[in-house]
Amino acid sequence: MADINQWQLPRNEAGKLLGWSNNGRGMANHGIGEDIQEHSDNLDTLAEITPGEAGKSILALSVAADVRDFLDTPPYVATRTAMKALNTTKDTVAYLTEAGRQGIFRWTSGDFSTQIAADTAEGIYIKADAIAATAGAWVRVAASDVSAFGASATVNSSADIHAMATLLGYVRFPAGNTLVGSNLTIDVPVYFADGAYVTVAAARTLTITNVIDSPKQHIFRGDGLVVLNHDADTGEPSRQIHISWFGAFPGEDDVDQAPAIQKAFTALGNARESKVQFDIGNYTMMTGVTVTRGAWVLGSGNRRTVFLVKGDGFDVFNTGHTACRFSDIQFENHSDNVSARISPFIRISHDFCLIENVYAQEAFNQIIVETAGSNCTIREFNMVWRTYPFTAGSAGILVRGSGCNISGIFSNFSSGGGPEALIAVGTGAGANVSATYINNVSYISASIGVLIHGDSVIISRGQITGINYRGGSGSAPQAVKFLTSGTGGIFGFAVDVVTVNGTATADLTFQCNGSGDLKQIAVDNLFSSGSSGNGIEFIRTAGALSDIVIGPTVNVRSRATPVFFSGSNSGIRIDPRAMVGGDVAGVYFRGSVADDTAFSITLGRQIFSGTAIVTAGVVERGIFGIRAAPTPAVGPNWVTDANVVAVATTLAGTTGTDGNLTLGVQDGVLYVENRTGSAQNISLTVMGA
Numbered sequence: 001m002a003d004i005n006q007w008q009l010p011r012n013e014a015g016k017l018l019g020w021s022n023n024g025r026g027m028a029n030h031g032i033g034e035d036i037q038e039h040s041d042n043l044d045t046l047a048e049i050t051p052g053e054a055g056k057s058i059l060a061l062s063v064a065a066d067v068r069d070f071l072d073t074p075p076y077v078a079t080r081t082a083m084k085a086l087n088t089t090k091d092t093v094a095y096l097t098e099a100g101r102q103g104i105f106r107w108t109s110g111d112f113s114t115q116i117a118a119d120t121a122e123g124i125y126i127k128a129d130a131i132a133a134t135a136g137a138w139v140r141v142a143a144s145d146v147s148a149f150g151a152s153a154t155v156n157s158s159a160d161i162h163a164m165a166t167l168l169g170y171v172r173f174p175a176g177n178t179l180v181g182s183n184l185t186i187d188v189p190v191y192f193a194d195g196a197y198v199t200v201a202a203a204r205t206l207t208i209t210n211v212i213d214s215p216k217q218h219i220f221r222g223d224g225l226v227v228l229n230h231d232a233d234t235g236e237p238s239r240q241i242h243i244s245w246f247g248a249f250p251g252e253d254d255v256d257q258a259p260a261i262q263k264a265f266t267a268l269g270n271a272r273e274s275k276v277q278f279d280i281g282n283y284t285m286m287t288g289v290t291v292t293r294g295a296w297v298l299g300s301g302n303r304r305t306v307f308l309v310k311g312d313g314f315d316v317f318n319t320g321h322t323a324c325r326f327s328d329i330q331f332e333n334h335s336d337n338v339s340a341r342i343s344p345f346i347r348i349s350h351d352f353c354l355i356e357n358v359y360a361q362e363a364f365n366q367i368i369v370e371t372a373g374s375n376c377t378i379r380e381f382n383m384v385w386r387t388y389p390f391t392a393g394s395a396g397i398l399v400r401g402s403g404c405n406i407s408g409i410f411s412n413f414s415s416g417g418g419p420e421a422l423i424a425v426g427t428g429a430g431a432n433v434s435a436t437y438i439n440n441v442s443y444i445s446a447s448i449g450v451l452i453h454g455d456s457v458i459i460s461r462g463q464i465t466g467i468n469y470r471g472g473s474g475s476a477p478q479a480v481k482f483l484t485s486g487t488g489g490i491f492g493f494a495v496d497v498v499t500v501n502g503t504a505t506a507d508l509t510f511q512c513n514g515s516g517d518l519k520q521i522a523v524d525n526l527f528s529s530g531s532s533g534n535g536i537e538f539i540r541t542a543g544a545l546s547d548i549v550i551g552p553t554v555n556v557r558s559r560a561t562p563v564f565f566s567g568s569n570s571g572i573r574i575d576p577r578a579m580v581g582g583d584v585a586g587v588y589f590r591g592s593v594a595d596d597t598a599f600s601i602t603l604g605r606q607i608f609s610g611t612a613i614v615t616a617g618v619v620e621r622g623i624f625g626i627r628a629a630p631t632p633a634v635g636p637n638w639v640t641d642a643n644v645v646a647v648a649t650t651l652a653g654t655t656g657t658d659g660n661l662t663l664g665v666q667d668g669v670l671y672v673e674n675r676t677g678s679a680q681n682i683s684l685t686v687m688g689a
Contacts (some may be wrong), residue, residue: 074104080122083138084129094138100147105138112137121163123149145174145193153199156181173198173219180206180224192219200224216244216279226267228274239274241267250281253308258287265292270321278329280304288314293321299329302359302382307345310334315347319373322350330359331366340364344398348373351401356380364391364419365398371430373401383411385418385445395424395451403435411443421451421481426459426488436462444471449479454488454516461492471503478506482518484543489516495523502530507556509537512545512567519544519571524551528559535559540567550574593682598651598664598673601684603628610688612646612663614672616680620644620661626688632665643676 013029021028074093077083083094083105092107105126112125113133119125126138140148149164151157157178165171165188175195185207192214200206202223209229220226226246228239241264248260261276261283268274273294280300285307291297297317299305309316309331316331331345341363346355348369359382360366366383369376376399383396396419397406404425411422422443426433436459441449449467452459469479479500482490500507507528512518518540528535535556538545545567552575556562563574593599593616608628615621622644625635634646646663647656651673656662661680664671674680 080126083126086128088128088131088136100150100152103144103148104141106141107136108139109136111135112139115167119163119167121149121160123160123163124167145172146178147174151178153177153179155179156201158182158184161186177221180204180222183207186210189213192217197221200226212241212245214242214245216242218247218249219245220263220267221247226263227269228267229269230272239268239272240277241274242277242279244279248278248283250279250283250306253282253284255284256286256310257283258285258289261289265289265295265320268292268295273323278305282306282308282332284308284310284334285316286310288316288318290318290320291324294323294325296325296327297329298325298327301328302330302357304328304330306330306332308332308334309341309345310336312341312343315343316345318347319350319353323352323354324348324350325354326356326358327354328357331363332361333363344368348376348401351375353377358382360384360396362386364394365396367397369397369399369401369404371400371433373404375403376401377405378409379406380408381406381410383409383422383443383445385411392420393427394419395421395427397423398427399423399425399436400427400429400433402431402433405437405439406441407437407439409441409443411445411447418445418447421448423449424451424453425462426453426457426490427451427455429455429457429459432458432460434458434460434462438462438464438467440466442468442470443476444469446471446476448477448481450481452480452482452490452493454484454490454514454518456486456488458488458516459490463494463496464498465494465496467498469499469504470501476504478504478509478537480507481509481511482521483509483511484514484516484518486514487516488514489543490518491520493521495521496525498523498526500526500528500530502528502532504528504530504533506534506537506564507559508535509539510545510548511537511539512543513541515543517544517546519547521547522549522551524553526554526556528556530556530559532560534564535562537564538566538569538572539564540569545569545572547571548573592679593672593674594679595677596653596675598653598655598671600651600672601670601686603668603670603686608668608686608688610686612665612670613685613687614644614661614663614682616644616661616674616676616682620676620680622646622661622663624663626663626665626670628665628668628670630667632667634663634665 009027010029016029016031019030074095075091076095076097079098083096086094088107094105096103096105111134115125116127116133116137124140127133128138146161146164149160151160153176158180161171161184165186170189171186172191173196175193178198180198181201183205187209189211190208194215197219199222204224205227207227207229230239243261243264246260246264248257264276270293275296275298278299307316326346333341344363344365344367345360346367349372351374353373353376355378357380361384378397406423409422423438425436438450443449449469450464464480467479469476479498480495484490507526510518546569612624612626620641620643621639622641623638624646627633632648634648637644643659644661648665650666651662651664651671653673656673656675658675660675662673672682672684
């Protein structure tokens, strides 16, 4: 019997449709969008689609995972543990979302037992739980950096870095920080991404023995130690660095860059040679740096890489070992340096060092080569003097070591500045100095060009060549000076090719003030354009001044006193052709002199006492004692020849007695007059003191 309510109709409700109830018994009101789907265009579209077998299968699935399996899309797994549990018959590609280890892994068949055993950090190879390592493994599609092995900024990543190096043969650091919290040695190439750096924890050491590839950025940080070493299999590629890697940057006027620069050289150590590159710009230096063995301080060019020195009392660079090199850099004094700098910019304390293409402003000594700095080379060095006073003992380059080679030195002019000497050799040396070679020095500052100073040691066997003083104003004391004081001595030098502008007060000075000897020096190819002062000075107050040879191509004849003597000496030999007049022998060939004509010779000084020898052919000859001075005087002819006479007057060609060959003596001038009746080949030799 049917339910009496089965066909009972419900009360009318606005906006609803009448239909069967959910249990199929009787009728009920149904709301659109509630228990009846609201119409949409999608329903029309679906109504036109006839699903295939795949569509029917998908529509029949009730779990989202089953739908993904059917579609064969890679799963996203949150951990390596979840990846290991995947069904590799269904999942062959997976994306790992584990923090720091994100990446795509592919299931790869094959024997990966060796790789899985080596990859303990599971950075590249991960074993599936249900599959033997000999049958396959999850393999990372691309390993970008150490973060794939678990490295991070917050935990000690040394083991993770080591794992990548061991497995892949290289290490790559991602942008941001990676913490090295325990001692670590990396013996494979190391790469830093833009913005990447490592922080080495205090009391920990990071050692890298292979090549480093990084942009110009601060990559080594922290209170720990970085060591850039070498070993037998990798050589020295790790020892070529950029100074920015240790945090030194140009342009920060109030930040001392020296501590960061020192970290770089400390990292390089003294094991082998190295190269440290600097950028264009100003590196502010408030403290000094010790350069390690064979290190090359390489700038971007003088007037480009500038060490802006702020303060005094420290060497900007000092060598800590042999064979250091400084190239393409400039030193300037910071505007805060209100007084002249005393300490040097570079101090060479070890042998076989090289300085080249360097530009430096004023300092008491710009460069000091100490006694231990033997066999040092300085070339293409440009000195700048602005307001530095002429202080005794100051020198642009002070050399105390043996075997040094100095060439290509230039110094500009300042009316208020300059050192005592551009180059000083021997001053303050702790041992004898030998074999100094100085070449190509050009300057216009009012300084001694080259000073050889034996104060308490012996300075010997050197060569000075190519000195050019061309000052337009001011007065250089002399172009080259040899000076002894105390117990020091000097011997065995050659001086060649010296040109001196007339503004210098003297050209070449030999001054013996100490108990030692100043001897055995040869001079040639010297030219002076000075018209006042002394040419070559021989000054002795103590010791022995001897065996000085002035060659035939020395020309100081235009000086008021071509050769000046003070104190006794011996063995001073001056070639007669070196000057017209002067204090030594001079031979002057006049050639053919017509009858009833005269010629004159300027002796180059106002007072001259000595001997004159005059001949005409092989017949007429005379030897006379003379005094060419404001009150001239002549002696009788020491040779019996009545037709050769001397007078204390000027001669004009017909002044003397007809038939005679006459020598005239006046204030600094000699005259020779021919009245023998025919042309004569006349020569005149002068010897005096």
